[in-house]
Amino acid sequence: MKLAELTLITTNEGKYLEIIDALEGTGVSIRRIDREYPEIQADTLESVVGFGLNYLKPFVPGPFIIDDSGLFVDALGGFPGVYSSYAFRTIGNEGILTLLKGKGNRRASFRTVLGMVHEGKEHFFRGECRGYISELPKGVNGFGFDPIFVPEGREMTFAEMSVQMKNDISHRGMALRRLKNFLVNHGTLS
Numbered sequence: 001m002k003l004a005e006l007t008l009i010t011t012n013e014g015k016y017l018e019i020i021d022a023l024e025g026t027g028v029s030i031r032r033i034d035r036e037y038p039e040i041q042a043d044t045l046e047s048v049v050g051f052g053l054n055y056l057k058p059f060v061p062g063p064f065i066i067d068d069s070g071l072f073v074d075a076l077g078g079f080p081g082v083y084s085s086y087a088f089r090t091i092g093n094e095g096i097l098t099l100l101k102g103k104g105n106r107r108a109s110f111r112t113v114l115g116m117v118h119e120g121k122e123h124f125f126r127g128e129c130r131g132y133i134s135e136l137p138k139g140v141n142g143f144g145f146d147p148i149f150v151p152e153g154r155e156m157t158f159a160e161m162s163v164q165m166k167n168d169i170s171h172r173g174m175a176l177r178r179l180k181n182f183l184v185n186h187g188t189l190s
């Protein structure tokens with residue numbers, strides 16, 4: 001059966017805009033539910049997403065997706081990683097820049113795990129984008145750590161890019177392409 005509607009549960013407007021853009025032209029309309037759900041303290045994005053899917057299942061009729069992402073900084077042993085949300089609320093972009101002061105290695109990656117419940121089953125789609133942390137915040141687009149992250153091979157931060165440009169190379173864009181492939185291969189997309 002063709003998938004006409006996919007529910008996205010997120011309070012994050014930026015994620016919503018990126019997901020809408022990536023799935024444009026697929027014929028699937030995104031219905032957003034703007035609500036929080038419990039995010040457990042765990043070592044992996046997959047565990048956080050898995051818990052969220054199970055928690056939400058009884059409340060959401062039909063197929064739905066959630067997104068959990070994080071910024072993993074090499075010189076900080078992968079911090080903030082699964083603690084990205086807490087780190088952003090507390091130390092923010094300036095705090096990450098301070099932690100990296102004097103460090104030669106500014107390499108980092110963004111990772112996304114998209115979780116979907118479709119026909120009662122759970123599916124996970126992953127995406128990663130390598131890059132580095134800029135010296136100063138730049139740009140006004142996007143959200144979260146976008147002003148301090150420069151993807152590999154580029155000279156602009158994510159916050160200096162349009163939604164489409166970011167989706168072409170980002171962790172979330174990659175996870176969404178994998179989701180789209182899954183839907184095409186399972187005959188739920190034309």
Ligand code: IMP
Nearest residue numbers: 067068069070084085088143144145146
């Ligand atoms: P969440 O738990 O997936 O909502 O995200 C953890 C933290 O990482 C939040 O502070 C987000 O703002 C931030 N974040 C998630 N995805 C991105 C992104 O694509 N760009 C910049 N920051 C992000």
